Amino acid sequence: MIKLLKIEFRKILTYKVFWILIGLYFIFLSAGILMAEFMINNMVDNMNRHLPIPLPHVTIYFFPWVWQNLAFFATIRYILIFPAIIIIILITNEFTFKTIRQNVINGMSKSEFLISKLLLILLISLIMSVLLAIGTFIIGLSHTQVTGWGMVFERIPFILGFFISIFSFQVFAFFFGFMLRNTGLAIALFSLYTFIVEPVVYYFLKSPLVFKNGISPYLPVNSVLRVTEYPAIPVLKTLMGLNLQDSVSLWISCIPLLYCSVMIGMVFLIMNKRDL
Amino acid sequence: METILSIKQLSKRYGRIQAVKDLSVEISRGQIFGILGPNGSGKSTTLSITLDMVRSDMGSYSWFGENNSKECRKRIGSVIETPNFYPYLSPVRNLEIVADVKDLDHSDIDRVLELTGLYERRNTKFKTFSFGMRQRLAIASALLGNPEVLIFDEPTNGLDPQGIAQIRELILLVAAQGTTIIIASHLLDEVQKICSHVAVLSKGVKLFDGKVSEVLAISDSFEIAAADMGSLSAVIATHPEFASFKPKEDYILVYFNGDVKPGELNQFLYQQGVVLTHLSERKRSLEQHFLELLNENA
Numbered sequence: 001m002i003k004l005l006k007i008e009f010r011k012i013l014t015y016k017v018f019w020i021l022i023g024l025y026f027i028f029l030s031a032g033i034l035m036a037e038f039m040i041n042n043m044v045d046n047m048n049r050h051l052p053i054p055l056p057h058v059t060i061y062f063f064p065w066v067w068q069n070l071a072f073f074a075t076i077r078y079i080l081i082f083p084a085i086i087i088i089i090l091i092t093n094e095f096t097f098k099t100i101r102q103n104v105i106n107g108m109s110k111s112e113f114l115i116s117k118l119l120l121i122l123l124i125s126l127i128m129s130v131l132l133a134i135g136t137f138i139i140g141l142s143h144t145q146v147t148g149w150g151m152v153f154e155r156i157p158f159i160l161g162f163f164i165s166i167f168s169f170q171v172f173a174f175f176f177g178f179m180l181r182n183t184g185l186a187i188a189l190f191s192l193y194t195f196i197v198e199p200v201v202y203y204f205l206k207s208p209l210v211f212k213n214g215i216s217p218y219l220p221v222n223s224v225l226r227v228t229e230y231p232a233i234p235v236l237k238t239l240m241g242l243n244l245q246d247s248v249s250l251w252i253s254c255i256p257l258l259y260c261s262v263m264i265g266m267v268f269l270i271m272n273k274r275d276l
Numbered sequence: 277m278e279t280i281l282s283i284k285q286l287s288k289r290y291g292r293i294q295a296v297k298d299l300s301v302e303i304s305r306g307q308i309f310g311i312l313g314p315n316g317s318g319k320s321t322t323l324s325i326t327l328d329m330v331r332s333d334m335g336s337y338s339w340f341g342e343n344n345s346k347e348c349r350k351r352i353g354s355v356i357e358t359p360n361f362y363p364y365l366s367p368v369r370n371l372e373i374v375a376d377v378k379d380l381d382h383s384d385i386d387r388v389l390e391l392t393g394l395y396e397r398r399n400t401k402f403k404t405f406s407f408g409m410r411q412r413l414a415i416a417s418a419l420l421g422n423p424e425v426l427i428f429d430e431p432t433n434g435l436d437p438q439g440i441a442q443i444r445e446l447i448l449l450v451a452a453q454g455t456t457i458i459i460a461s462h463l464l465d466e467v468q469k470i471c472s473h474v475a476v477l478s479k480g481v482k483l484f485d486g487k488v489s490e491v492l493a494i495s496d497s498f499e500i501a502a503a504d505m506g507s508l509s510a511v512i513a514t515h516p517e518f519a520s521f522k523p524k525e526d527y528i529l530v531y532f533n534g535d536v537k538p539g540e541l542n543q544f545l546y547q548q549g550v551v552l553t554h555l556s557e558r559k560r561s562l563e564q565h566f567l568e569l570l571n572e573n574a
Contacts, residue, residue: 003376003379006376007373007376007377010365010369010372010373010376011362011365011373013369014364014365014369015362015364015365016364017364093362097360097361097362097363098358098360099360099361099362101329101356101360102360102361102374103373103377104327104328104329104349105327105328105329105349105354105356106349106350106354106374106377106378106417107346107347107349107350107377107378107379108346108377109328109346110328112346273331275324275329275330275331276329276330
């Protein structure tokens with residue numbers, strides 16, 4: 001395991017494309033998180049122009065809600081696409097450079113090769129979760145008058161939700177990468193599916209005419225986004241009695257992980273059958 | 277002799293093309309084994325199957341008499357077709373990955389880079405390398421950790437004459453240390469110069485295998501003619517070294533198993549009462565011989 005990770009590290013350590021994309025990811029992620037409050041309040045201002053009683057401005061960076069809010073904004077599809085594209089590039093590169101053949105010739109089994117990529121995904125997800133937790137903690141501290149640690153950490157399970165989302169989304173990318181083997185094609189189809197195909201199918205299936213109980217939330221990308229489906233805005237709760245999401249649901253978190261196991265299983269099956 | 281690679285009844289079909297058919301080969305320790313055949317004869321497919329890149333339809337193979345092909349591959353150095361490396365990494369970093377995969381430590385990297393003349397360029401990115409340098413890095417990577425077996429698939433393809441000579445020298449150098457070497461090549465000359473043993477493939481079928489000196493032995497032929505061609509063909513068949521003959525328009529083409537001199541032949545026929553009107557020795561080039569081998573079995 002450690003050996004496989006070490007090999008993966010050697011592949012990315014001096015790979016410029018990887019670090020540029022990681023850098024862009026951090027920029028977009030931070031910008032998304034730090035501008036979220038401003039954007040929401042912008043929306044509130046717009047709405048207030050048509051409302052007789054103006055809504056108050058919201059704040060989203062205080063404990064314990066900050067965990068849920070930052071997990072929510074860190075897992076919108078426009079930001080989640082970055083680590084997914086990185087994974088697609090790292091996987092399809094191995095086919096473009098034919099280095100997957102070389103790895104196998106030199107004594108790696110195909111399964112070990114797949115495991116090494118999954119370990120990398122797991123590690124990236126873990127590192128990102130830890131970084132998000134640290135960032136959230138700092139942002140929360142600077143926006144909250146802490147009265148008790150229990151209150152501070154109340155909604156920390158949303159970090160686990162973030163981990164499940166970022167991990168699953170990268171596993172979807174892993175699936176696209178190994179199935180399509182071509183960098184451009186895999187990125188194009190993955191983005192097309194995430195941004196166009198699934199949203200269209202989602203609204204189509206959502207129509208009560210098609211399915212009474214709605215299976216649209218169970219679509220792959222949607223199941224990932226639904227782990228942290230809503231931000232927590234206490235004002236809405238007190239004002240309108242809206243209670244959108246209090247916690248990470250075990251069942252809802254299982255859906256993307258279920259997709260992951262099916263996709264990983266398919267990749268193992270097909271890769272072990274296919275010639276390199 | 278210890279068997280290094282044993283291939284049993286291997287078959288592989290790509291759609292309508294039978295790439296390898298019922299192929300069995302045994303390679304022993306210390307041999308320099310050539311797999312000889314024209315393009316598309318199944319050489320690369322056979323090697324790809326034994327290196328677990330391609331699945332065979334039928335048959336089996338085993339390295340070192342063991343079943344764990346993954347662990348066995350770590351004891352083999354291979355140069356297969358094009359050199360495959362991470363273009364954005366330097367030779368040293370690329371070889372570090374190879375060493376990690378093969379469970380070797382990194383101490384041997386400098387040696388193989390020096391051996392292949394790449395030490396000066398050890399920290400330049402692979403993508404800046406010329407074709408010859410890429411091929412040399414592939415060889416360096418194969419030599420890493422002094423493997424028991426080296427596999428070369430068309431090792432001199434696309435190299436200039438100097439590069440070809442260097443690589444052949446290198447192969448012979450390594451072979452002198454007792455390393456078993458397997459070379460796939462469509463160049464008869466290459467096999468003849470380097471190999472001790474050879475298997476000749478055509479359309480995925482093995483035609484011959486054995487020692488190079490035996491399989492590729494050149495028996496010269498003679499053009500002979502006499503006034504009475506009928507008695508000539510009868511008499512020539514009684515020659516102790518006689519192999520076969522082909523009647524041509526105004527002469528007979530005779531093949532012998534052993535080494536027959538024109539003088540001896542003339543004398544033999546004269547003693548049998550045949551006076552030659554034409555005698556000409558035909559030297560066949562290796563290529564001719566090879567093509568004849570292929571044609572006879574086509």
